[in-house]
Amino acid sequence: MWNTATVGGKARKGVALGRLLAEATRVLETGDPVAANADGPAITAAQRSGGSTEDRIVKRAHGLPSATPLLREINSLRAILRGLIVLLIVVAGLAGAATARTALTTDDGTTVNFFWAIASLLGLHAASFLVWIVLLLVPSKSSGGTLGRTAIWLWRVAVERVRGNRHRLAALQAMLGRFSSGSAGRWLAGSLTHGLWAAYLFGALLMVIALLSAQSYVFIWETTILDIGTYTRLTQLLGALPSALGVSTPDAAAVAAAQWPGNLATTDQTVWSSLLVAALLLYGVLPRLAAVVVTALLARHRYGKARLDLSEPSYAEPALRVSPTVTATEVVAGDDEPPSWSTAQLEQQTVAPPEPGPVYLFGWEIDAPRSGWPPPGTAHHTQDLGRGDGHADLQRAIDVIRATKPGRLLVVTDLRQTPDRGVTAALRSLREAAHGRLVLLLTGEDAMRQRMGTDAAARTRLADWAGAGLAAEIDTNNMTVIDLDAPPEETAAAVTSLVTR
Amino acid sequence: MSRVPAVAVIGHTNVGKTSLMRTLTRERSFGEISAHPATTRHVELAELAVAGRPILHLFDTPGFEDSSGLLAHIERLRAQRGEDWLESLRAFASEAKLHAGFSQEAMALRQILQSDVLLYVVDARDAVRAKHRDELELLGRTARPVLPVLNFITHDTGHESEWREQLARVNMHAVVPFDTVVYRENDEITLYTKMATLADGLNAPLSQLIEQLRTARAALRRSSATLIAELLIDVAAARRAYPVKDEDQKASEAARLQDMVRTRERQAVDALLKLHRFADQDYAPAELPFAHGEWQQDLFDPEVLEQFGFNATRALATGAAAGLVIDLVAGGLTLGAAAATGAGIGFAIDSIRRYGKQVVATIQGQAEVTVDDATLHSLLAREVVLTAALLGRGHAAQRPIVGEVTESGDLFQRLAPTLRKARRQKDWSTLNDARLTTSRAAAIRTIATPIETAISDERKNTEEV
Ligand SMILES: Nc1nc2c(ncn2[C@@H]2O[C@H](COP(=O)(O)OP(=O)(O)O)[C@@H](O)[C@H]2O)c(=O)[nH]1
Ligand SMILES: [Mg+2]
Numbered sequence: 007m008w009n010t011a012t013v014g015g016k017a018r019k020g021v022a023l024g025r026l027l028a029e030a031t032r033v034l035e036t037g038d039p040v041a042a043n044a045d046g047p048a049i050t051a052a053q054r055s056g057g058s059t060e061d062r063i064v065k066r067a068h069g070l071p072s073a074t075p076l077l078r079e080i081n082s083l084r085a086i087l088r089g090l091i092v093l094l095i096v097v098a099g100l101a102g103a104a105t106a107r108t109a110l111t112t113d114d115g116t117t118v119n120f121f122w123a124i125a126s127l128l129g130l131h132a133a134s135f136l137v138w139i140v141l142l143l144v145p146s147k148s149s150g151g152t153l154g155r156t157a158i159w160l161w162r163v164a165v166e167r168v169r170g171n172r173h174r175l176a177a178l179q180a181m182l183g184r185f186s187s188g189s190a191g192r193w194l195a196g197s198l199t200h201g202l203w204a205a206y207l208f209g210a211l212l213m214v215i216a217l218l219s220a221q222s223y224v225f226i227w228e229t230t231i232l233d234i235g236t237y238t239r240l241t242q243l244l245g246a247l248p249s250a251l252g253v254s255t256p257d258a259a260a261v262a263a264a265q266w267p268g269n270l271a272t273t274d275q276t277v278w279s280s281l282l283v284a285a286l287l288l289y290g291v292l293p294r295l296a297a298v299v300v301t302a303l304l305a306r307h308r309y310g311k312a313r314l315d316l317s318e319p320s321y322a323e324p325a326l327r328v329s330p331t332v333t334a335t336e337v338v339a340g341d342d343e344p345p346s347w348s349t350a351q352l353e354q355q356t357v358a359p360p361e362p363g364p365v366y367l368f369g370w371e372i373d374a375p376r377s378g379w380p381p382p383g384t385a386h387h388t389q390d391l392g393r394g395d396g397h398a399d400l401q402r403a404i405d406v407i408r409a410t411k412p413g414r415l416l417v418v419t420d421l422r423q424t425p426d427r428g429v430t431a432a433l434r435s436l437r438e439a440a441h442g443r444l445v446l447l448l449t450g451e452d453a454m455r456q457r458m459g460t461d462a463a464a465r466t467r468l469a470d471w472a473g474a475g476l477a478a479e480i481d482t483n484n485m486t487v488i489d490l491d492a493p494p495e496e497t498a499a500a501v502t503s504l505v506t507r
Numbered sequence: 508m509s510r511v512p513a514v515a516v517i518g519h520t521n522v523g524k525t526s527l528m529r530t531l532t533r534e535r536s537f538g539e540i541s542a543h544p545a546t547t548r549h550v551e552l553a554e555l556a557v558a559g560r561p562i563l564h565l566f567d568t569p570g571f572e573d574s575s576g577l578l579a580h581i582e583r584l585r586a587q588r589g590e591d592w593l594e595s596l597r598a599f600a601s602e603a604k605l606h607a608g609f610s611q612e613a614m615a616l617r618q619i620l621q622s623d624v625l626l627y628v629v630d631a632r633d634a635v636r637a638k639h640r641d642e643l644e645l646l647g648r649t650a651r652p653v654l655p656v657l658n659f660i661t662h663d664t665g666h667e668s669e670w671r672e673q674l675a676r677v678n679m680h681a682v683v684p685f686d687t688v689v690y691r692e693n694d695e696i697t698l699y700t701k702m703a704t705l706a707d708g709l710n711a712p713l714s715q716l717i718e719q720l721r722t723a724r725a726a727l728r729r730s731s732a733t734l735i736a737e738l739l740i741d742v743a744a745a746r747r748a749y750p751v752k753d754e755d756q757k758a759s760e761a762a763r764l765q766d767m768v769r770t771r772e773r774q775a776v777d778a779l780l781k782l783h784r785f786a787d788q789d790y791a792p793a794e795l796p797f798a799h800g801e802w803q804q805d806l807f808d809p810e811v812l813e814q815f816g817f818n819a820t821r822a823l824a825t826g827a828a829a830g831l832v833i834d835l836v837a838g839g840l841t842l843g844a845a846a847a848t849g850a851g852i853g854f855a856i857d858s859i860r861r862y863g864k865q866v867v868a869t870i871q872g873q874a875e876v877t878v879d880d881a882t883l884h885s886l887l888a889r890e891v892v893l894t895a896a897l898l899g900r901g902h903a904a905q906r907p908i909v910g911e912v913t914e915s916g917d918l919f920q921r922l923a924p925t926l927r928k929a930r931r932q933k934d935w936s937t938l939n940d941a942r943l944t945t946s947r948a949a950a951i952r953t954i955a956t957p958i959e960t961a962i963s964d965e966r967k968n969t970e971e972v
Contacts, residue, residue, distance in 0.1 A: 317729035340549020396637020427572035
């Protein structure tokens with residue numbers, strides 16, 4: 007991320023920085039709802055900007071007052087990291103030079119065991135490079151190179167000491183999250199690791215060249231148990247790539263001549279020197295540099311694709327605010343009159359016996375109750391007009407009732423039904439037809455209570471029915487609640503008293 | 508269709524029109540809901556948006572009340588004026604002098620005549636009555652595509668087939684079950700899918716809406732799981748110290764710990780409710796049953812050792828070993844040695860800073876109370892059940908979710924390794940004064956995944972019932 011910025015990379019860097027800022031803002035706002043709500047202008051700007059929800063969240067983060075201090079802290083933390091990396095690179099280079107010096111130093115000051123020197127210069131590098139490659143192939147939570155991780159860890163330890171600045175802590179948390187997240191973090195650490203190794207090997211290379219320029223060495227090899235063929239093949243192997251590139255490397259004769267102790271005078275030291283330098287360059291510095299380029303590109307690519315995790319709970323609210331799912335609710339037509347239902351309290355007093363005359367029974371908008379229809383206890387005393395709904399049924403019932411003045415009209419309705427204006431209108435017509443001698447029986451209380459869920463709602467429903475009765479000019483004395491779904495014996499007595507004198 | 512498509516939500520009074528608006532908009536305070544008839548006395552718009560862009564207009568309307576009377580009234584008008592149905596309906600809707608006590612219905616009709624699609628809400632617990640047949644006849648005359656919505660379908664399905672038959676008779680074959688109180692994602696998707704087939708130009712906006720809905724639901728599950736995971740980690744790692752053998756102090760620290768955990772649970776519940784866009788009134792939790800364990804830092808506790816061991820390994824892995832090898836190969840000051848000394852010392856300091864206090868505390872005879880597994884267990888179960896309930900709750904629902912104490916089964920076993928680790932990580936709990944760690948976030952991610960699965964399973968179970 008701190009690598010060279012190409013022109014095309016600028017926009018990408020902007021995106022990466024924006025996401026980092028959004029993350030830092032999220033951390034800052036977590037558990038700080040006041041800050042989350044004081045963002046009116048930022049929200050408006052974000053909404054106006056269009057784009058995806060992520061874009062808008064980034065936009066919002068940029069628009070908040072916290073953006074300035076957070077960006078300042080992000081930049082400062084980056085600068086510290088950059089400085090630390092430079093420092094580590096210098097240290098690595100010096101360490102490489104020191105290693106090279108050690109490798110080319112022997113007791114007598116002139117003879118150097120060539121293969122021993124190669125091993126100390128390239129051995130560890132080769133081993134760790136191989137391990138890194140193997141770990142790449144093995145799916146695991148591999149770290150992307152220990153040196154890179156250590157560098158980030160050192161950086162963190164260094165900056166974490168700063169306390170009391172919540173912006174810095176939020177920026178740090180966000181950056182750590184980005185560094186330790188998935189494959190992007192791994193490639194980033196990898197490029198750091200390779201960079202340090204490249205510096206180490208480059209330092210070694212420079213030192214080797216300097217020593218070879220200013221001192222005279224005699225390269226030798228020695229063995230107790232191996233034969234000359236092994237060393238010849240080893241030299242050929244090492245020299246294959248350099249000689250393909252035109253570097254002169256030791257041939258079999260040179261290998262034979264360099265065996266210790268032997269006739270060292272005949273050996274040509276330049277071929278050994280050029281092999282040493284070429285090996286360092288071709289097997290050391292260049293592969294590491296290539297790895298730096300590849301991992302850095304991969305890291306950049308991954309960071310470009312690493313979107314904000316909008317399923318983080320603390321993004322939910324800003325996300326909804328920058329991309330609301332409901333953009334407006336408003337009353338577009340209507341009167342200011344308050345809702346005008348009438349309610350009344352049902353008095354649980356007994357209804358008076360019917361007047362002389364026929365007693366009619368009519369069910370309005372009800373299904374057959376569980377105790378059957380007509381209700382138990384009415385059979386011998388009433389004239390059953392059946393159950394009905396709709397204009398035609400109502401008219402038929404009214405015609406019958408009108409024919410003779412009734413002693414009573416018992417109308418059964420269901421408490422589960424909402425007492426709407428249609429009900430009121432029907433009750434009013436029935437009451438008129440019955441010369442006011444209408445008694446309203448409200449059934450289905452148990453089922454209604456179950457349906458309404460709460461006791462308060464159930465009481466509302468009872469009051470609404472009483473209100474509907476009143477609106478139809480039925481006196482509350484002439485309303486009663488009897489559950490016809492109850493066992494017949496229970497209901498019979500109650501109903502009988504309504505229909506007999 | 509350049510203008511935003513308009514959908515009118517209509518139906519008899521008190522069947523759940525406003526409830527449907529609430530559930531579709533996730534706005535639990537949209538309009539007014541009550542058991543009274545004629546609660547809604549205006550037309551109210553809700554503008555649905557995808558990525559902040561308006562995509563659909565939903566209109567809540569006053570319900571029909573005296574539908575039979577209304578039909579008769581308009582029929583009379585038509586006969587008087589000698590017009591066709593649509594003309595008479597338009598005249599009735601727009602001219603106040605023709606309303607004749609049906610002003611609420613006129614308001615609804617006016618909206619109906621301006622809409623592209625009608626959602627006709629039915630309370631499927633009710634039998635089909637003449638008033639409904641009259642409403643359907645009237646709707647047929649408006650020449651608008653109608654999608655019937657069978658509400659309260661999960662409560663009592665007694666009359667569903669009767670309704671379907673009646674609706675088919677008036678050529679309404681596409682019917683959606685949609686309970687405004689018991690939410691089911693698939694029902695909402697079905698609603699929009701079927702709606703899209705009813706009018707031109709609805710397909711594109713509605714598929715976007717469906718897409719957004721799916722994404723949002725998935726994010727909701729994940730976010731809920733993360734909130735629960737954070738709660739568990741905070742509680743598992745919470746601890747209060749007291750001097751060994753000081754029973755009074757121990758009791759008061761335990762009580763303090765319980766308070767902290769209760770408060771923390773309340774916070775998590777609030778966050779969950781807010782995330783799902785519900786409010787306090789939507790949840791009536793039972794008291795959290797409590798048990799707390801006592802934890803004394805034992806230096807020779809295998810887990811403590813492992814903790815030290817773990818860090819030693821890491822320190823080695825991060826450079827010390829490399830340095831050793833380089834030294835072996837080359838001797839002298841090498842990069843490896845530099846890294847090893849730097850990193851090794853760094854890690855050692857880190858370890859001492861982290862655990863040193865505990866070690867000192869142990870030596871000085873400090874012990875700590877922590878929350879035990881049983882409590883963690885019931886916290887987990889409660890929050891999973893709550894989340895599943897929230898996922899299955901329509902925003903019209905009036906009755907609160909009752910918090911029950913249940914068992915979480917083998918989910919807890921799956922989380923146990925991470926939670927056990929959390930017990931040793933004082934830094935992971937915001938209830939202690941937490942330090943900045945990235946390992947806490949990793950632990951939260953680790954347990955959030957099985958929690959998310961459990962939430963989905965729990966949700967499936969309740970949907971099947
Ligand atoms: N059983 C039950 N009924 C509910 C719940 N929420 C709302 N209702 C009822 O659903 C009915 C419909 O209300 P509303 O949406 O205002 O109907 P609208 O007149 O068509 O707008 C009312 O009787 C409410 O009491 C609930 O959670 N459970
Ligand atoms: Mg309403």
